[in-house]
Amino acid sequence: MASSFWQGFRAEWRVLTNLITLTRLIFCWVPIYLLFNQEYLYAMIGFALIAATDSVDGWVARKWNMVTKTGIILDPTVDKIIVISNLVALSLVDHRLLLPTAIIIIRELYVALILARARKQKKVVATIYSGKVKMWAQCIAMCLQYLALMGLCQALARDVLWLAVGLTISSGVEYFYQYRLKE
Numbered sequence: 001m002a003s004s005f006w007q008g009f010r011a012e013w014r015v016l017t018n019l020i021t022l023t024r025l026i027f028c029w030v031p032i033y034l035l036f037n038q039e040y041l042y043a044m045i046g047f048a049l050i051a052a053t054d055s056v057d058g059w060v061a062r063k064w065n066m067v068t069k070t071g072i073i074l075d076p077t078v079d080k081i082i083v084i085s086n087l088v089a090l091s092l093v094d095h096r097l098l099l100p101t102a103i104i105i106i107r108e109l110y111v112a113l114i115l116a117r118a119r120k121q122k123k124v125v126a127t128i129y130s131g132k133v134k135m136w137a138q139c140i141a142m143c144l145q146y147l148a149l150m151g152l153c154q155a156l157a158r159d160v161l162w163l164a165v166g167l168t169i170s171s172g173v174e175y176f177y178q179y180r181l182k183e
Helices: 002-012 016-027 029-036 040-063 069-093 095-120 129-149 154-180
Strands: none
Touching: 016 029, 016 040, 016 069, 029 040, 029 069, 029 129, 040 069, 040 129, 069 095, 069 129, 095 129, 095 154, 129 154
């Protein structure tokens, strides 16, 4: 499975949608750098731009028929890296975020394992709607966390983060039932 991914990657990485995804991966470290330099507003703007490009690569892929096997695996993997790396960085700055970060990381890894198992069993794996909602909720929650570090919207940031955690758990359960229990 892994060797076939890398063979496909070598053949498909230059496709525009995969280049957009790889660019997101490269630049996801910029908000973290800005965060650790206490440039919270710029970190939030950078994170928001990187998160927003997730919709761009998907739209381009569907609009111009650029969906690739590499992109199907690469895009959600990069999404997870972006969310987890930025959440961990935020948690290092504000330790109150450790529990929600741990819950989100555990869910993301668990769903990744479920989907890898489904692919290994040759099941067609697609992103479910609640997974997309969860991703947007997480991204909005993280933008609010950057604002909270500036002393703005702290109660809203906390509440939206816990809402994102709830949606994260809910979509994880949905993935479990959609892919784990079907044999």
